[in-house]
Amino acid sequence: MSDLIKDCLFCKIIRGDVPSYTVFENDDVKAFLDISQVNPGHTLMVPKKHITNFFDYTAEDARRYLQYIPAIANAVKKFDPKITGMNITANNGKSANQVVMHSHIHFIPRFEGDGLKMKTRNNADKYTEDDYKRIAEKIREQF
Incomplete structure (x- = not known):
């Protein structure tokens, strides 16, 4: 576990310095209950290598982790037959609400009528055909 850093909360959890409610663990990843429990079963999966977020993943990191x-999604879903869906999310960077700067994926079980709102907005009326083409072209150029 030489790829871990001293002051990272998730690295501490991986090392066992901070307790967690582990649901799955192997040589690559650790999955444990999120202490906030947005909904019952809310689980986090972290790589056992300190990677800040998806912007720092290599292709090999993606394949491995x-x-x-x-x-993990299926195990969380199967724990409660009332689960009807799941948000699987990753916040990348402070502006995207990433709080712990160690890559992690949230598995948030959803229940009919749970009242949880994942806020997005539809700005389609603010874009022209040319806007879409220009943005798509600029992204394509990055590959």
Whole structure:
């Protein structure tokens, strides 16, 4: 676990310096209950390598760590038959509400009528065909 850093909360959880409610662990990732429990079963998955967020992933990091998303999502869903959906999210950077600067994925179980709102907005009326083409072209150029 030499890829961990001293002052990172999730690195401390991986090392066992901070207790957690672990639901899955192997050589690559650790999944544990989020202490906030937005809904019952809210789980986090973290790589056992300190990576700040998805902007710092290599292709190999993605292959190694993200392969566990379906298994963890299904395990969380199966724990309660009342779960009808799930938000699987990752906040990347402070402006995207990333609080712990160690890559992590949230698995938030959803229940009919749970009242949880994931806020987005539709700005389609503010964009022209040319705007879409210009933005798409600029993104394509980054590959």
